[in-house]
Amino acid sequence: MMSRLLFAAEEIHAGDGGWWADTAGVMLVLPFVAFLLILAFGKKLKYKGGEIAVAALAINLVWATVLLLMNANGGVLDQITFEIGHIGSGLVFELGWVVDGLSILMFFLVNFVGLVVFVYALGYMKDDVRVDWFFAAFSLFAGAMLVLVGAPNLIQLIIGWEGVGLASYLLIGFYWEDLDNVRAGNKAFLTNKVADVGLILGAILVGVSIGSWDFGAIDFAAFEGAPELAAVATAGGLLLFFGAMGKSAQFPFHIWLPDAMAGPTPVSALMHAATMVTAGIYLMARMFPLFEYMAQNVRIVMIVIGTVTLFGVGLLAIVADDIKKVLAYSTVSQLGYMMTAIAAGGYTAGMFHLFTHASFKALLFLGAGSVIHAVHSNDMSDMGGLRKFMPTTFWTWVVGALALSGIGLSGFWSKDEILATMGEQGLTVVLWISIAGAFVTAFYMARATFLTFFGSYKGDGQPHESPRIMTVPLVILAVPAAVAGVLNIPGLSLPRLGNFTEWLAVRLVPMGDHHAEAINFGLAAMGLAAAVLGVVIGWLIYYPDKETQLQRDSFEIPVLFPLLRKKYYIDDLALGIVALIKGPLARLVDWTSTYVIEGLVNGVAGLVKGFGVFVYDTLDQRGVDGVFNGLSAAADGAGSVVRKWQSGRVQQYAASFVAGALILVVLFVFVI
Amino acid sequence: MEWFETWGLTLTVFLPLVGVVFLGLIPKENEIALKTTGLVASIMAFVASLILIARFDFSSNTYNSYQFEVSETWIGAINANYHVGIDGISLPMLVLSTFVMVLAVIYSWNHWDEPKNPKAFLILMMILATGMNGTFVALDLVLFFLFFEIVLLPMYFMIGIWGDKTPRRIPGFAKEFETRLYAAIKFFLFTLFGSAFLLLGFLALYFESGNSQFGRTFDIPQLTELGASGAFSGTFAFLVFGAIFLGFAVKVPMFPFHTWLPDAHTAAPTVGSVLLAAILLKLGSYGFIRISLPILPEEAMSWAPFIAILAVIGIIYGSLACLAQSDMKRLIAFSSVGHMGFIMLGISTMTDIGINAAIIGMVAHGLITGLLFFIAGSMHHRYHTREMARLGGNIKLMPVMGGILAFTAMASLGLPGLAGFWGEFMSLVASFNPLPGLSLGVFRSAMVIGAIGTVLTAGYMLWMLQKVNLGEPGDEWEGKELHDVDRFELAAWVPLIVLIVVIGFFPKIIFNSTTDVVTSLVDMAFNPETTASISSQIGG
C-alpha cells in the first residue's frame, strides 16, 4: 500500500493532505450521526431535525472545500483504511476513505449540492408529514453517498451503493400511504438490484483474480497489465458496467427513474439528478484504468448503450406532461452523455459534465419544486404564466435551462468537451447522435419553460413566490450553473483554482485520459447551433400560443400551420420533423419503453410470481410435500387396518392372550 | 479461575438443566419466581459463555486442538466418553445459542401462547438450551447424537402444545388436523428419519475405526485424525457420508427435505420459532463443518457438487415459494430455506472463504431470522392474524415495530453494511474459486444463480413490507387497542439490532474467532502434504 502511494506522489507531485485528509473520514460518519440524532430527538426540534442534517453537511462542506482547494494547489493523495476482517488466504476486508482528485470532487459535490438542497428542504417540507423521518432518511442518503464516493475499495463501494439504494427506496416511498409510491420504490430497488448482480459478480471476478478489492491495486494491475487481471478484464468490466447501468439509469434500466419522481422534490433534486444516479458514472471513472488499459472492447458496449440512452430516452421528455418527468428523462439523457464520454476515453469530459450537470439539474429540480409548491400540481397543464408570480424561480430556471441546453453557460462547456472527445476519437456516428441529442434537450427544455412560465395561469388558487429559504438556494445554485464552465476551458488555468483537468488527474496511476487540448470551434459551434435550433423551434411552437392555453397543450398542429407557413416554410420542415419526433418516433420509443421493456419487466415479474405460485402449490405442496404426505397417509391407512384389533377393550386383549397361550400349549404338548 | 478451564463448558451446558430442577420445585402459581429462575439460569449460562470468550486463547486456534477440553469415561463398554471442548468454530455458535436463549426468556416474560403454563414452557426451554449448547461442544459422536436428539423433544412439545390450533386440511388425509399436531408430528418424524441415518453413519464410523491404532472409537478428534490420514475411503465412506448427509440435510434443511420447516415454523409458538430458526437449523450445518467435512474429506469432495446444486436449488426455490405466500410467518419460514442455501453453498465449496462465509452466515441468519420471528409473533399477538392481505399500514399503527420490521427485512435481504451481507457475498466469492479439483462449471453457475437469488430475496422482502408495513391500515383495525412495542420486546430486540449492525460493519468479531481454525481445517482435510504427514504420524 505504502509503496504505491509513494510512487504516485513522485509521479504527480501530490501532497498527502495532512490533517485534513487524515480526518476526512469525519465526512463519512457525520451524516450517520445526524441520522441517529434526528431519529432520537428530531420530533422535539423546531425544524424537526432539519437543522441537524444541515449542520452535519455544513461541517462536511468545510472539509470538502479545504480538500478541494488543497487539491487544486498541488494535489492531494491519501488513503486511510481499517481492517474489518480478514480470511486466512489473504482475503482482506477494509473500510476507510480515499482522498484523491476524483473523490475530493465528489465529496465537494455531494456536500455542496446536498447542503443547498437540505436548506431548501427546510422550507419545502415545512408543513409536510413525518418531516423528521424525511431528514433522517436524507441524512442516511448523504452518509451512504459519501461512503460510496470515499470508498477505497469495491467492498465499501458496494456498501455505499446499496445504502444509497436503500435511502432511495425509503424516500421514493416517502408518502407510503399511497401504494403507488411504494410500488415505485420497489421498482427502483428491484431494478437496481438486478443490475447489482452485475456489480457484485464483477467485484468478485476482479477482486478474487488479483487478490484485493482495493481500487489502487486494481488500477495498478490494469496499468501494469497484470495477466491475472487481464484474464477476467472483459467479463469483469462488462459486469461492472452492468451494475453501473442500473444506478445510472442507462437504457434499458432507465425505467425506474421517472417513477422515482414519486418522492418529494428535494429528493429528486439531490438523489435522482445530482448525485445518486451519477454513482454508476463515478464507478466507471473510478475503474477507468481497467477500461482504458485492458477492457477496451467493453467500451464499445458502453458507447452503444450510452448513445441509445442519451438520444432515445431524451426523446421521451418531449411527450411528458409532468414537469418532474421531463427533468427525469432529461437526467437519463445527460447520464447517457456522461457514460458515452467516459466510454470514449473522456475521463475528464465525462466527470466535468457530471459536475456541471449536478449544479444545473439540481437547480432545475429545485425550481420545479418551487413551482409545484406554489401550484400544488406536477402537471404542466396546471401551470403557465408563473413568470409574473415567481420571478426568482423563473430567472434561476432560465439559467438552469440554458445551462442544460448547452447554450453559453456551464453545460455548453462540458457538453462541448464531450463532443470534442468524440470527434477526436473518430466516433462520427455517435458524435452526430450526440449533437441531435443536444437539439432534443434544448427543445424539451424550451417546451417545459414556455408551458410553465409563459402565458396565463391555468391552475387553482393564486400562485406566489416561494419563501426566502427556498429561493436563496436557487440563487446559490444558479451561480455554478452559470459559470462552472470556466473551470475547464482548455488552456485556461484559474489563479488558486487551476483547472478541472488537473484536479481529476490526481490519481494513483496515470489515467490515459483522452482530453481535448484546445477548443474545437467547429464542434462547439455545431453543438451550440443544435441547441439554439432546439430552443428556437420550441419557441416557435409553444410561445406564440401563450394566451390560448388549451391549444398550447393539445398541440393543435393545424392551428399552428398557417402561422408557420408564412415563415419561409422553414418552420414547416421543422414542424414535420417535430411532428415526426413527437408523433411516431417518440411514441414508438415511449411505446417501447412502456410496453416492451416495462411489459417485459412486469411480465417477467408476473411470470416469476406465477412460477412461484406454481412451485409452491404444485411442486412443493403436491409434489415434494405430497410424497411425504403420501408416505405418511399410507402408513396411516395401514394403521387403520391394524387399529381394528386395538379396540381398547382390556378383555379382548386378555382373550387374545389366552388364545395365544392355548395355541402355545397345544404346540408344546401335542406337536413338539 | 483455574477450575473454569475444566468446568467452564460443563457449566455452560448444564446450568439451564440446574434451572430445570429449581423450576420443578417452584409451584405453578408463582409465575414471577418461575420467570426469574428461568432468566437467571439462562443468564448464568450466557455469562459462562462470555467468560469462555474472555479466556479463549485466540492465538493457538488451530483445528482439532480444542480448548476447555474435558474427557471423562462415560459408557466404558462402547468407549463412549463425556468429551467436550470448543474451538473457534463452535465458540460463536455456542455464544449465539446462550445469547438468543436469554433474549427468548426475556421476550416470553409477558408473551405466553395459549395454554400459558409458564412452568412447563420454561422447563422445556431450559432442556432445549442444554441440548443446543451441548451439541456445539460435544466431541464424542454418542454425546453429540444425544444432545442432537434431546433438542427434538422439547421442540415437539412446544409445537404440539403451544402451537397454532387452526384446523387444517392435509392433502392425502381424509379428516382435518390441528395445525400444531400435524406440524409437531411432521417435525419429529422428519428429524427422526434423518437421525436414524445419522446414527447409522456414526456406528459405521465406530466399527470401521476398529482397524486403527485408536481401536473402536466415537471420539471426534481421533476420527478427524483418521479421516485426515485417509482411513475412510471407497464405497463404504461414500455411503457413510450419504447417511450422515441425510441426517444433517434434514435438519438444515436442504431442498428437498425442507417441507417440515414451514409447517413447524408456522405452527410453533413465537419463542419456539425463534429458537428453531436461530439455533436449531444451525445444528445441521454445524454438523457438516464439525463431522462430515473433517472426518470424511474425500467423500465430502465427491459429494460437494451435489450439495452445491441442492443448495442453489434451495436458494431459488425458497425465494420463489416466498413469493407465493399469504401468511407472513410462513413467508419468513420459507426465507430460511433460501438463506440456509447460501450457507450450504459456502460449505460445499470446501474452501476457507466458503466455510467462514457459512459460519458468519449462520450467526447472521440466527440473529436476523430470529428477530423476524419475534416480530411476526408480536404482530400476531396484536392483530390475531398473519394474513398479509388483512395487514397493512402497520408502520402507521405501530411506528417502532414497523420500523424494526423494515430494518430486519433489509438485513434479511442481505443489505451490505448489515450482518446478512457477508455470508451471502462470501459464499459467492468462494464459489468463484472452489477447492481445486471441484468442478468450476458447477460452482460458477452456482455463483451466478445464487447472485440472481439475491434479487428474488429482495423481491419478496419488499413485497412483504409493502403488504404488511405500508399503505393505509385496513378498516377493521380502526379503534382497536394496538399498542406499540413494550419494554420486554425492546429489551429482547435491541441487542439483536445492535449486533446485526455491528457484525455488518465489523465482521472481524466473527472472523477473528473462525479464520485461523477454518484455514487449518481446510489445510488438514484437503492439503495432500498435511494429510500425508498426519498419516505417517499416526502410522495409518
Add this chain to the structure above:
Amino acid sequence: MLLSQFLVLGAALFAFGVYGLLVRRNIVLILLSVELMLNAVNINLIAFESVLASPEAIGHVFAIFVITVAAAEVGIGLAIVLMIFRNRKSANVDDLNLMRW
C-alpha cells in the same frame, strides 16, 4: 400321590380365573379373577415343592414371592380402579377404551 388332585384343583381355579377375566364387566371382579389365577399358580407351586422337597425350598419361596407381587398388584390395581371410578363414575371395562388410537 395326591399331586394330581392338587394339579386338578389348580387348573380348575385357573380356568375359573380366566373365565372371570374374560366375561366379567366389573373391574373389581376382573381384579379378583386375576387374584384367583395367581393363587392357582401358588397351589401348583406348593404341590410341586412338596414332591420335590428341594433344600432351598424354591417352590415356597416363589409362592411367597407371588403373594407379595399379588398384594402390590391389588393395591395399585384397586387404586387405579378407584381413580377411574371417581373420574368416570363407572367401573365397567366397556366404558374404558382410552388406550385406543
